[in-house]
Amino acid sequence: MLDANLKQQLQQYLGMLREPIELVASLGDGQKSDETRELLTMIADMSDKVTASFDGDNVRLPSFLIRRAGDHDVAVTFAGLPLGHEFTSLVLALLWAGGHPPKVDERLVEQAKALGGTHNFEMYFSLSCHNCPDVVQALTLLSLFNKGVSATLIEGGTFKDEVEERGVLAVPAVFKEGEMWASGRMGLEEILAKVDTGAADRVAEEMQGMAPFETLVVGGGPAGSAASIYMARKGFRTGIAADRIGGQVLDTMGIENFISTIYTEGPKLSAQMEAHISEYDIDVVKPVRASKLIPADKPGEYHTVEFENGGTLSARSIVLSTGARWRSLGVPGEAEYQTKGVAYCPHCDGPLFKGKRVAVIGGGNSGVEAAIDLANIVGHVTLIEFDSKLRADQVLVDKLKSFANVDIHVSAQTTEITGDGSKVNGLIYKNRESGDEHTIPLEGVFVQIGLVPNTEWLKDSGIALSKHGEIEIDDRAATNLPGIFAAGDATTVPYKQIIIAMGEGSKAALSAFDYLIRTEPAAEIAQAAATHEAQVA
Known part of the structure; x- marks a missing residue:
């Protein structure tokens, strides 16, 4: 689960704990729950300031909370394993719960502590998303430094049915009080500015x-x-x-x-x-x-x-x-289906389309690189380029053409992104040479047409x-x-x-x-x- 280097790092970080902490897991059957038990047991074995129990009652299985020993009002919950890009987030959650001060502007920490009211967050992340850790860590800090804030941080790959049911097609995705609240990278400052009405x-x-x-x-x-x-x-x-x-x-x-x-x-x-x-x-x-x-x-x-x-x-x-900023297509359906199938970051949102059909708009380096990345994850990729040829470096073009699950259309003008009201279901493009229109059934569109x-x-x-x-x-x-x-x-x-x-x-x-x-x-x-x-x- 963790290689020798990561284990050594974790051991060193756990030595920085100042106060005892508790890990409380809610587990079911299956590999993910077994891996969660293994990880938490390993962490507890590394420090006499950490105890792990497996009698939690969270409905999401597997999940675990991190809290200060004896203080059940201050905790953060992870559903699924926060590894990959989120390993650092896990380490910080352990340190902050254990009394180690965050390396964050003290004014922001004080603002977080002073935030009034109750705020219940649920946030979805993917392990390949490089935009997610900022949001995960900000919500972790809020929940560990303010008793009025609760945060459940959910690894979407473990809870695919839930992701589908809630229509999450882009991460990071933050729900507040059960309603969609924000999408995209946000740091502590941005979250506080949004939730604290007097901050601006x-x-x-x-x-x-x-x-x-x-x-x-x-x-x-x-x-x-x-x-x-x-x-x-x-x-x-x-x-x-x-x-x-x-x-x-x-x-x-x-x-x-x-x-x-x-x-x-x-x-x-x-x-x-x-x-x-x-x-x-x-x-x-x-x-x-x-x-x-x-x-x-x-x-x-x-x-x-x-x-x-x-x-x-x-x-x-x-x-x-x-x-x-990323240039938008400006076609019908693009704005309506942002975060509902229209995306701009293949690294972040690609895993949410595993096994599905997607399109990439743009034949420059960014578009072809996105198509290559997605071809390793999704079921099928259609690349659409307005120009009469792909403009990416030849080495990238050759790599893209080596995939059996990729189609390429040049001299193609995207005219509309279609959907069923809740998510994307297709794309319409016009052949610029013949004038013919074509419809492609798909579940996602990644826009990569420059700045x-x-x-x-x-x-x-x-x-x-x-x-x-x-x-x-x-x-x-x-x-x-x-x-x-x-x-x-x-x-x-x-x-x-x-x-x-x-x-x-x-x-x-x-x-x-x-x-x-x-x-x-x-x-x-x-x-x-x-x-x-x-x-x-």
């Missing part, structure tokens, strides 16, 4: 009390992270405002082209970026989304950014790095945008407005890659630095920073 107002109030920055970075992906670090290293007062640190990288699985790192994964790289940011005196404001940019009237004066929560931030220079920049909020700001909505920049990452720079996937720079975004973010920060020292005396900047530090102290 408190963040906005905190923003109003912040002194103006020398540089404000809007967006927390690779470009924004690099820009904030480069500017902070220059000694200038720097802020970064973002929905989340990591941006789209958080939704990326394997990364094999980040030079000097043979292999990493998006969540890990994002965590490293956030840790790097924390090494500097950078004010991080999240989760927030920008809604309006008000440029300064003259060079050297303050620009203002308004946010959806009502807060505002000002800065003498700005780096726009709001990134991009669209997150720049809608800039359309009335005076910032020049390309016909594709990208921020137009020059070779110094400057926009058409003095003091405003841009970097990353939201800009006209070609080749949307992590390493390129980081380089562009660094360039934008250096250009902002050059702009600042030429538009305001350095002594005045230093005095403003010193005054702010004195006020904070």
